[in-house]
Amino acid sequence: MRNELQGTLWMLTGLSQEIPNYCCRESPPLSAIIGHSKSSFSMLMAHILGLYRFPQISCFSTSSLLSDRTQFPSFFRTVPSDEFQSRGLAQMVLHFKWTWVGLVASNDDYGFEGLKIMKDEITKGGACVAYTVYIATNQDNKNMPDIVQMIKESTANVIIVFSVDVFLFPLLDEMVNQNVTGKQFVASEGWSVSDILNNFSKILSGTIGFAIQSSNIPGFQEYLNSVNPYNTPGTTWSKMFWEEAFNCSFSQPENQTLNLSKTKKTCTGDENLEHVQNGYNDVSTLRSSYNFYTSVYVTAKALDDLSRCQSLDGALPGAKCSDLTNFGPWQLTHYIKNVRVKLRNGRQVFFHKDGNPPAVYDIINLQPESNGTLKQVKVGSYDTLNSSGEIFSLDTSSVWWATSNAEIPLSVCSQSCPVGFKKVAKKGEPVCCFQCVPCSQGEISNQTDSIDCWKCPWDMWPSGARDRCISKPVEFLSYVEPLGITLAATSVFSSLVPISIFYLFIHYKSTPIVRANNYSVSCILLVSLSFCFLCALAFIGYPQPEKCLLRQAAFGLVFTLCVSCILAKTVIVVFAFMATKPGSSLKKWTTPRVPYMIITICTFVQFLLCVIWLSASPPFPQYNIEAKPGIIVVECNENSQFAFWCMLGYLGFLASVSFTVAFLARRLPDNFNEAKLITFSMLAFLSVWVYFIPASLSAQGMYTVAMEIFAVLTSSWALVVCMFLPKCFIILFRPNMNSRENIMSKSTDTKQL
Numbered sequence: 001m002r003n004e005l006q007g008t009l010w011m012l013t014g015l016s017q018e019i020p021n022y023c024c025r026e027s028p029p030l031s032a033i034i035g036h037s038k039s040s041f042s043m044l045m046a047h048i049l050g051l052y053r054f055p056q057i058s059c060f061s062t063s064s065l066l067s068d069r070t071q072f073p074s075f076f077r078t079v080p081s082d083e084f085q086s087r088g089l090a091q092m093v094l095h096f097k098w099t100w101v102g103l104v105a106s107n108d109d110y111g112f113e114g115l116k117i118m119k120d121e122i123t124k125g126g127a128c129v130a131y132t133v134y135i136a137t138n139q140d141n142k143n144m145p146d147i148v149q150m151i152k153e154s155t156a157n158v159i160i161v162f163s164v165d166v167f168l169f170p171l172l173d174e175m176v177n178q179n180v181t182g183k184q185f186v187a188s189e190g191w192s193v194s195d196i197l198n199n200f201s202k203i204l205s206g207t208i209g210f211a212i213q214s215s216n217i218p219g220f221q222e223y224l225n226s227v228n229p230y231n232t233p234g235t236t237w238s239k240m241f242w243e244e245a246f247n248c249s250f251s252q253p254e255n256q257t258l259n260l261s262k263t264k265k266t267c268t269g270d271e272n273l274e275h276v277q278n279g280y281n282d283v284s285t286l287r288s289s290y291n292f293y294t295s296v297y298v299t300a301k302a303l304d305d306l307s308r309c310q311s312l313d314g315a316l317p318g319a320k321c322s323d324l325t326n327f328g329p330w331q332l333t334h335y336i337k338n339v340r341v342k343l344r345n346g347r348q349v350f351f352h353k354d355g356n357p358p359a360v361y362d363i364i365n366l367q368p369e370s371n372g373t374l375k376q377v378k379v380g381s382y383d384t385l386n387s388s389g390e391i392f393s394l395d396t397s398s399v400w401w402a403t404s405n406a407e408i409p410l411s412v413c414s415q416s417c418p419v420g421f422k423k424v425a426k427k428g429e430p431v432c433c434f435q436c437v438p439c440s441q442g443e444i445s446n447q448t449d450s451i452d453c454w455k456c457p458w459d460m461w462p463s464g465a466r467d468r469c470i471s472k473p474v475e476f477l478s479y480v481e482p483l484g485i486t487l488a489a490t491s492v493f494s495s496l497v498p499i500s501i502f503y504l505f506i507h508y509k510s511t512p513i514v515r516a517n518n519y520s521v522s523c524i525l526l527v528s529l530s531f532c533f534l535c536a537l538a539f540i541g542y543p544q545p546e547k548c549l550l551r552q553a554a555f556g557l558v559f560t561l562c563v564s565c566i567l568a569k570t571v572i573v574v575f576a577f578m579a580t581k582p583g584s585s586l587k588k589w590t591t592p593r594v595p596y597m598i599i600t601i602c603t604f605v606q607f608l609l610c611v612i613w614l615s616a617s618p619p620f621p622q623y624n625i626e627a628k629p630g631i632i633v634v635e636c637n638e639n640s641q642f643a644f645w646c647m648l649g650y651l652g653f654l655a656s657v658s659f660t661v662a663f664l665a666r667r668l669p670d671n672f673n674e675a676k677l678i679t680f681s682m683l684a685f686l687s688v689w690v691y692f693i694p695a696s697l698s699a700q701g702m703y704t705v706a707m708e709i710f711a712v713l714t715s716s717w718a719l720v721v722c723m724f725l726p727k728c729f730i731i732l733f734r735p736n737m738n739s740r741e742n743i744m745s746k747s748t749d750t751k752q753l
């Protein structure tokens with residue numbers, strides 16, 4: 001540091017002895033200083049030079065701290081700031097979807113600043129850092145085995161190294177010793193093009209990173225080949241180079257070569273450098289040299305503008321152009337700030353307000369060659385002035401990867417979640433370490449690594465993979481369903497049975513068995529039973545509003561009519577036998593009008609209940625999405641469960657009264673007494689509807705409707721079988737029992753008993 005300070009003051013003073021605030025050089029003035037290569041030294045120089053607004057242009061110093069114009073007002077550089085490199089490396093990491101990476105940096109300003117910016121950018125992009133390691137910049141590498149062991153055991157397969165080559169070598173040596181393989185390196189410009197990397201080709205093959213942009217300097221190679229030890233400034237070093245390049249020696253006693261050999265030929269100075277291929281005249285990839293060239297070019301352009309008064313902000317004070325043999329450093333600084341040149345490679349060079357040039361990097365890939373060395377191949381660029389607007393461009397197909405399948409290596413903490421799953425963070429671990437959880441019922445995720453699932457619309461349902469919503473199937477008991485067809489056919493066929501019995505009764509209406517059981521009421525009962533069977537059809541098919549409105553009311557009214565007929569028959573039987581007792585007042589209730597009155601009153605009460613229900617809370621069709629997941633059940637909503645159960649309860653009440661009366665009258669003496677038949681029919685009827693209640697509550701979708709239809713058909717069949725099957729059997733197969741003599745005989749036997 002002391003030497004740099006002395007050197008800076010020496011350049012400002014113009015004497016061999018440095019004197020602060022004093023300059024003895026009058027003409028020509030010192031125009032600008034190009035340097036230093038190390039950022040820490042450049043800062044020291046810039047602090048001093050900035051006091052005098054003396055222009056300083058660096059070709060190597062990349063520290064982002066040098067962008068602070070309040071501390072370094074006259075500092076410029078032709079190499080991009082590390083801030084751009086850090087952002088670019090982070091963008092490249094995110095481009096390859098490496099979300100779990102390790103960070104290694106040198107223990108100096110270069111490593112600290114670069115890693116800080118890069119870590120922030122990586123975290124913003126959703127990636128995570130598995131570990132952060134700083135390697136010593138001195139010879140103390142005692143903990144290197146532990147560092148390499150940690151790298152070896154880590155699941156992060158990508159290592160980003162922000163360092164210069166000399167500090168990285170101990171780490172690479174230890175990785176070779178521990179046989180660490182399968183790691184993908186990402187290199188900063190500080191070591192990406194180092195020639196010594198060939199010693200570690202086993203672990204560095206496939207490395208990708210940033211490098212300072214390379215370019216050609218027109219005429220530079222011809223100039224290098226024209227160098228002669230006798231016509232070049234710095235004769236000492238030129239003779240040493242000449243002896244090394246042509247394996248010869250100069251005959252003078254003051255020969256500068258340290259390793260003289262009697263077998264070497266004598267150098268003449270006429271040897272041709274065009275016939276020699278070495279690092280000296282290889283100008284295919286000029287990187288740092290091109291920055292030097294740019295610095296000199298920019299300074300020359302600023303001096304030219306100064307001499308011509310071509311200032312972007314107008315002429316200098318006094319409207320006089322400065323003489324190149326006498327101008328102040330602040331004047332040249334003014335022109336350097338505003339300089340704008342276009343180099344022969346097409347690159348635009350100018351300085352931003354912080355003294356930084358447009359950031360341009362080459363993206364290089366270290367690819368192995370047959371001789372075991374590593375070849376630096378340009379596979380992309382990072383250019384903030386790209387005319388297409390794409391700052392980051394990369395030809396992925398030209399990148400060579402060290403993986404077994406030659407594909408982009410993976411570096412993730414957790415495997416990617418497929419569609420239909422969402423990411424759930426593991427407790428106490430970075431966000432990149434997660435577990436994949438299937439989307440809940442009714443939700444989907446249509447992209448990988450989704451952090452959330454989305455609910456499908458009410459009329460849609462997730463596909464099997466839960467990656468898209470599909471329309472829910474609509475379910476109702478239709479006539480095309482096997483169940484619907486079966487129930488409809490059963491209903492129609494069953495309705496014909498009471499009609500057939502009705503026809504049979506009409507044909508045998510003069511017979512005692514028909515006349516003894518109230519022929520007119522029996523006919524009404526048979527017709528109502530036929531309608532009971534047919535009302536089941538109202539429950540099949542798409543639930544239209546009109547169908548929903550009337551089907552339960554029709555069912556209630558028809559069944560109430562049916563049960564009222566049975567109640568009327570039962571009451572008439574009881575009244576008829578009780579009226580035969582002397583002094584009975586029930587004779588007036590044995591007239592033919594009584595059963596019709598009972599039927600009318602009982603049916604009217606049910607009719608009144610249905611009218612109130614349909615007026616106050618009419619049923620309506622609805623889409624039920626909760627009954628069966630993934631299916632829209634189209635059903636009729638009764639709207640008022642209370643009204644529905646009142647209707648059904650009243651029907652049960654009538655059936656219970658009929659059952660009770662019939663049970664009490666079962667022993668009345670009459671050969672054709674229907675009390676026993678009514679008892680069995682009402683018992684079966686009530687049993688069916690009692691079992692229907694829990695069955696309907698446990699069924700879902702169209703099966704709830706099917707259960708009610710089944711109850712309607714079963715209860716109707718119970719009445720048909722119990723009430724009319726014995727009579728039909730006697731009429732058709734026991735005609736001898738269908739006679740007045742048989743009735744009278746039975747009556748006589750009863751009286752004798």
